[in-house]
Amino acid sequence: MDVTAPNAAPKVNRADAPNAILPLRVEDLLYEANGQRLIDNISFSLNAGPRTVILGPNGAGKSLLLRLCHGLIQPSAGTVTWRGANAAKHQAMVFQRPVLLRRSVLANVLYGLKLKGTPRAARAGIADDVLARTGLARFQDTPARLLSGGEQQKLALARAWALRPQVLFLDEPTSNLDPAATHAVESICQHMHDEGTRLIMTTHDLGQAKRIADEVLFIHKGRLLEHTPAAHFFETPASGEAAAFLRGDLRW
Numbered sequence: 456m457d458v459t460a461p462n463a464a465p466k467v468n469r470a471d472a473p474n475a476i477l478p479l480r481v482e483d484l485l486y487e488a489n490g491q492r493l494i495d496n497i498s499f500s501l502n503a504g505p506r507t508v509i510l511g512p513n514g515a516g517k518s519l520l521l522r523l524c525h526g527l528i529q530p531s532a533g534t535v536t537w538r539g540a541n542a543a544k545h546q547a548m549v550f551q552r553p554v555l556l557r558r559s560v561l562a563n564v565l566y567g568l569k570l571k572g573t574p575r576a577a578r579a580g581i582a583d584d585v586l587a588r589t590g591l592a593r594f595q596d597t598p599a600r601l602l603s604g605g606e607q608q609k610l611a612l613a614r615a616w617a618l619r620p621q622v623l624f625l626d627e628p629t630s631n632l633d634p635a636a637t638h639a640v641e642s643i644c645q646h647m648h649d650e651g652t653r654l655i656m657t658t659h660d661l662g663q664a665k666r667i668a669d670e671v672l673f674i675h676k677g678r679l680l681e682h683t684p685a686a687h688f689f690e691t692p693a694s695g696e697a698a699a700f701l702r703g704d705l706r707w
Contacts, residue, residue, distance in 0.1 A: 553611035609643065
């Protein structure tokens, strides 16, 4: 199913907004747990615009890096710095397994708007809009737990979309979905990007990465080995580890 956007908001340059939170700067980031160094002195900067995909073998630290950037966990050392104040209010995250309330589809979206502080009078209109644009309007009174896996992930995205985040973190959002649901999720993400949301995503699907990525962060054993335009990464990887990963020879 293609996502419809008849009432799509015009694309805005959120980098120039008074409350802009980008660029994101990560400096000397370190994370240790149980005596193991899981993120090892990672530094990079992300500006507004490109779609970033984080790649690496299983256990490389991709999901952990997303959580550190989003502020869900604190680093052992190093810094994650946003340009603007109250950065947490202008970003959202969608997980591999959607985290949903045991309430209706509509209630899930409305609750997110309530937490953000959206005026009560505006919430219903925003919720109706994103549910229509994600193809979920007919399910608005359905308990979220009764949706299919693909529909639940679309609901997680609809809830994030309603917040109009400047940055959206996506952790393997289609790993458990069939091709049709994957296409729908990618379409929603593209619409959000078109409206000015900065996408930062992990995936294990190289085909998906090629479809989505403008730039790639490649991580291996907790270290950042490459930060490069996607075309360069897929055509001429700079590190032996990345070349092995693309061949399917590097899994851990």
